[in-house]
Amino acid sequence: MNYMRVIILFLTCAMVNSxxxxxxxxxxxxxxxxxxxxxxxxxxxxxxxxxxVKYASCVECHHHTTGEEPSDxxxxxxxxxxxxxxxxxxxxxxxxxxxxxxxxxxxxxxxxNDVPTLxxxxxxxxxxxxxxxxxxxxRCSGCHVLTGAGEKFYKTEKRDQEGGESK
Amino acid sequence: MKSIRFSRRRLVxxxxxxxxxxLLAPLQRxxxxxxxPGYTESKGVLVDLTRCVxxxxxxxxxxxxxxxxxxxxxxxxxxxxxxxxxxxxxxxxKAFTVVNRYDSGSSVSPVYRKIQCNHCQEPACxxxxxxxxYTITAEGAVLYNHQVCVxxxxxMIACPFxxxxxxxxxxxxxxxxxxxxxxxxxxxxxxxxxxxxACPRDALTFGERAELLRIARQRIKxxxxxxxxxxxxxxxxxxxxWLYIAGVPFNEVGFDEDIPKQPxxxxxxxxxxxxxxxxxxxxxxxxxxxxxxxRRATAIDNxxxxxxxxxxxxxx
Amino acid sequence: MTKPPHDSVSSAAFSGEPGRIARxxxxxxxxxxxxxxxxxxxxxxxxxxxxxxxxxxxIPLLIQRYATGLGSVTHGSQDYPWGLLLGFGLFGMVPLSxxxxxxxxAVEIFGRHDLKPIERLALLNGLLGYFFAVVYLLVDLGMxxxxxxxxxxxxxxxxVLFLVAWHVATxxxxxxxxxxxxFAEWIGWDRGKxxxxxxxxxxxxxxxxxxxxxxxxxxxxxxxxxxxxHPLWIxxxxxxxxxxxSSIYAGLCMVIVVSTLVAFFLRLRCDENFKNSLDRIxxxxxxxxxxxxxxxxxxxxxxxxxxxxxxxxxxGWGGYYVSEMVIGVILPLxxxxxxxxxxxxxxxxxxxxxxxxxxxxNRLNTVILCYxxxxxxxxPHFKEVWLVLTILAIxxxxxxxxxxxxxxxxxxxxxxxxxxxxx
Numbered sequence: 001m002n003y004m005r006v007i008i009l010f011l012t013c014a015m016v017n018s019x020x021x022x023x024x025x026x027x028x029x030x031x032x033x034x035x036x037x038x039x040x041x042x043x044x045x046x047x048x049x050x051x052x053v054k055y056a057s058c059v060e061c062h063h064h065t066t067g068e069e070p071s072d073x074x075x076x077x078x079x080x081x082x083x084x085x086x087x088x089x090x091x092x093x094x095x096x097x098x099x100x101x102x103x104x105x106x107x108x109x110x111x112x113n114d115v116p117t118l119x120x121x122x123x124x125x126x127x128x129x130x131x132x133x134x135x136x137x138x139r140c141s142g143c144h145v146l147t148g149a150g151e152k153f154y155k156t157e158k159r160d161q162e163g164g165e166s167k
Numbered sequence: 168m169k170s171i172r173f174s175r176r177r178l179v180x181x182x183x184x185x186x187x188x189x190l191l192a193p194l195q196r197x198x199x200x201x202x203x204p205g206y207t208e209s210k211g212v213l214v215d216l217t218r219c220v221x222x223x224x225x226x227x228x229x230x231x232x233x234x235x236x237x238x239x240x241x242x243x244x245x246x247x248x249x250x251x252x253x254x255x256x257x258x259x260x261k262a263f264t265v266v267n268r269y270d271s272g273s274s275v276s277p278v279y280r281k282i283q284c285n286h287c288q289e290p291a292c293x294x295x296x297x298x299x300x301y302t303i304t305a306e307g308a309v310l311y312n313h314q315v316c317v318x319x320x321x322x323m324i325a326c327p328f329x330x331x332x333x334x335x336x337x338x339x340x341x342x343x344x345x346x347x348x349x350x351x352x353x354x355x356x357x358x359x360x361x362x363x364x365a366c367p368r369d370a371l372t373f374g375e376r377a378e379l380l381r382i383a384r385q386r387i388k389x390x391x392x393x394x395x396x397x398x399x400x401x402x403x404x405x406x407x408x409w410l411y412i413a414g415v416p417f418n419e420v421g422f423d424e425d426i427p428k429q430p431x432x433x434x435x436x437x438x439x440x441x442x443x444x445x446x447x448x449x450x451x452x453x454x455x456x457x458x459x460x461x462r463r464a465t466a467i468d469n470x471x472x473x474x475x476x477x478x479x480x481x482x483x
Numbered sequence: 484m485t486k487p488p489h490d491s492v493s494s495a496a497f498s499g500e501p502g503r504i505a506r507x508x509x510x511x512x513x514x515x516x517x518x519x520x521x522x523x524x525x526x527x528x529x530x531x532x533x534x535x536x537x538x539x540x541x542i543p544l545l546i547q548r549y550a551t552g553l554g555s556v557t558h559g560s561q562d563y564p565w566g567l568l569l570g571f572g573l574f575g576m577v578p579l580s581x582x583x584x585x586x587x588x589a590v591e592i593f594g595r596h597d598l599k600p601i602e603r604l605a606l607l608n609g610l611l612g613y614f615f616a617v618v619y620l621l622v623d624l625g626m627x628x629x630x631x632x633x634x635x636x637x638x639x640x641x642x643v644l645f646l647v648a649w650h651v652a653t654x655x656x657x658x659x660x661x662x663x664x665x666f667a668e669w670i671g672w673d674r675g676k677x678x679x680x681x682x683x684x685x686x687x688x689x690x691x692x693x694x695x696x697x698x699x700x701x702x703x704x705x706x707x708x709x710x711x712x713h714p715l716w717i718x719x720x721x722x723x724x725x726x727x728x729s730s731i732y733a734g735l736c737m738v739i740v741v742s743t744l745v746a747f748f749l750r751l752r753c754d755e756n757f758k759n760s761l762d763r764i765x766x767x768x769x770x771x772x773x774x775x776x777x778x779x780x781x782x783x784x785x786x787x788x789x790x791x792x793x794x795x796x797x798x799g800w801g802g803y804y805v806s807e808m809v810i811g812v813i814l815p816l817x818x819x820x821x822x823x824x825x826x827x828x829x830x831x832x833x834x835x836x837x838x839x840x841x842x843x844x845n846r847l848n849t850v851i852l853c854y855x856x857x858x859x860x861x862x863p864h865f866k867e868v869w870l871v872l873t874i875l876a877i878x879x880x881x882x883x884x885x886x887x888x889x890x891x892x893x894x895x896x897x898x899x900x901x902x903x904x905x906x
Contacts (some may be wrong), residue, residue, distance in 0.1 A: 120369030318625015325707035335559030438703035
């Protein structure tokens with residue numbers, strides 16, 4: 001079972017390292033964003049920002065930060081009529097901590113609590129929206145390409161061609 | 168007469184012995200009082216069924232963390248949900264956790280539910296185990312010790328959630344397999360269990376149980392219409408460390424809503440209470456009856472008429 | 484009592500002299516027959532052929548179970564952790580073995596010396612029933628070699644099973660003690676008999692206490708699963724008393740059934756005293772059983788009313804429950820009551836058999852059929868069924884072996900030993 005330990009060690013190291021590479025804007029082209037927060041099991045995701053602008057208004061992903069009127073009535077009392085703030089990329093507020101950490105990091109605990117992690121925020125927002133409008137990938141392989149580590153993790157190595165990401 | 172006096176002395180001896188055993192009996196039932204409110208720092212996980220999309224990453228993470236045997240089919244093979252015929256998957260000796268899909272009548276899209284040990288605050292497995300193989304930590308993790316387990320499987324009977332599984336295939340070291348809250352590898356260091364860390368949609372939230380209850384209530388309140396106003400696990404079986412909120416009625420997604428809202432041990436206390444009574448009262452009672460009968464028999468021996476009159480009485 | 488002249492014989496079995504051991508084997512074990520004669524006799528009985536077939540398939544299964552694990556001979560079900568081995572072997576055998584404490588209480592405590600001729604049969608039935616319940620347990624336990632862990636290694640004193648383990652273990656010792664006189668007479672060990680005679684009262688009272696508690700405890704075990712067993716078969720407040728009360732008539736009826744079998748098939752081993760008093764004793768036991776059945780029915784009704792379960796009676800499960808009560812309790816009750824009033828011995832015997840089967844049915848319902856009533860049902864694996872039959876066959880063989888030899892159905896006469904030590 002020693003190789004198991006190696007895999008665990010490898011995964012842990014990979015996760016720690018990947019925190020450093022975060023939501024990097026591909027230089028020169030504003031429309032394609034590489035999301036590689038914890039790109040261990042999967043390769044980084046290439047997110048076409050321009051494409052999504054056609055389907056959704058800013059507020060649906062960026063809350064109040066872009067200056068649009070928040071759609072969530074819960075946010076309105078404070079953030080109505082705001083001009084927007086500089087920190088409007090996801091990882092400014094959504095971090096990769098557990099619920100306890102998010103809570104203590106937030107200055108306005110009373111309202112900004114139960115904030116999803118960065119990974120959670122992506123998946124919650126993307127999939128829910130895709131499901132809602134009936135287009136866009138909703139299963140893992142729609143956005144993600146499995147890495148070698150991922151194949152080990154999901155135990156796909158022994159598998160032959162069929163199967164995989166059905167549905 | 169002599170024999171009677173002898174018996175009387177014996178009666179006293181027996182009764183005394185009974186009383187002694189009776190006095191010792193309360194010591195048997197150790198100090199797990201019913202009013203114990205639980206450890207304050209007890210940890211938990213809040214499972215939000217409205218967020219789970221059935222990606223089974225938690226299953227994979229659990230398998231890796233606990234070095235469990237490789238599954239028959241890979242963890243990202245979703246066709247497994249289509250084959251749940253007569254009975255759904257459940258945690259077994261090869262998997263501490265499984266995710267099932269439910270086609271709930273109240274929801275258009277299918278609902279997924281993760282099953283694992285709920286880590287009760289007063290675990291039935293623990294209270295039913297006659298070799299004390301189960302312990303509960305201050306963090307709320309219910310742990311199993313295979314070194315003393317006899318393999319009687321009472322814990323499997325007792326668990327209201329039917330979680331513990333037995334290695335039937337092992338001849339020489341069959342043991343109970345169940346989720347350990349990743350206690351040895353993670354919880355001791357204050358880290359969340361592997362499944363929680365792996366969940367891509369924050370369907371699993373790790374934290375202090377009291378805090379999670381607050382978060383659950385807040386989510387229900389903040390998102391009108393998204394949730395059923397109920398936290399499963401808050402009171403089930405006396406309260407569990409794993410808590411669930413859902414958008415559909417719980418019985419539509421495989422939760423047993425008939426699980427008692429009090430610790431399972433409460434149902435056994437009635438019997439446990441009679442144990443010292445039987446131990447103390449029976450010896451005196453039956454020795455007394457024996458004495459009476461013997462005295463009558465001696466009397467009848469001396470005066471046979473007594474027996475006849477007695478016979479008439481019973482015949483009448 | 485005269486001083487027995489045969490103390491030399493008494494130690495024969497233990498003295499180690501080759502001649503004496505040979506005499507012990509041929510005289511006591513083979514009942515004064517040569518090994519060849521004995522085997523011929525054994526195989527002249529067709530029932531033994533049946534037993535041989537059961538064992539021929541069962542023993543390899545038993546080896547398979549210990550070599551390759553429980554899963555290879557049972558369903559290995561995660562949802563039904565207790566299968567037929569425990570459902571029949573432990574939960575069924577133990578109530579049927581209540582006979583020992585019932586009859587010893589009647590004779591020793593209540594002074595019912597009219598029941599004396601059957602006391603030893605009841606004691607033996609109790610001892611063997613418990614012993615084989617433990618054998619069944621040893622087959623079913625995951626790690627049978629750890630059987631004594633709750634006594635010596637790790638203690639879970641708040642658990643019901645802890646009580647069961649301790650009480651069954653202690654009670655088994657008590658029952659061995661109670662059977663020592665018969666054994667002592669057989670091998671001629673007078674001191675053992677005298678010692679037990681002195682502590683009979685203590686043993687009997689210990690028997691009552693331990694029986695009350697663990698017959699009840701077997702019921703209370705199911706209080707751990709209040710939500711899993713169909714409400715008609717579980718009522719936490721009354722479960723222990725249901726099990727205890729039903730064990731009373733189960734034990735009495737089992738004695739009637741066994742004594743019937745003995746009277747038909749082991750008639751040679753029964754002495755006149757036993758044969759002549761059997762009808763009278765059957766009636767007495769039937770009356771006792773009938774009283775216990777009435778009590779049982781009443782507390783069953785109390786439980787129904789207390790738990791407000793009337794509504795369930797109208798469902799399919801309710802029909803099944805009613806049929807269990809009618810066939811397993813009410814019908815035998817009618818047979819026993821009518822039969823004992825009109826002295827119809829065959830009716831009493833049929834009624835008893837029905838009650839015995841009714842108890843087994845009730846226990847199997849509680850452990851298997853009505854357990855997980857909201858989930859799927861499982862039919863036991865044929866190998867598991869066969870294992871149950873195998874142990875049952877060994878039980879029958881042991882039972883018969885002892886009845887042929889030890890003074891259970893007949894009263895030991897000193898002449899038996901001094902005139903013919905090779906009886």
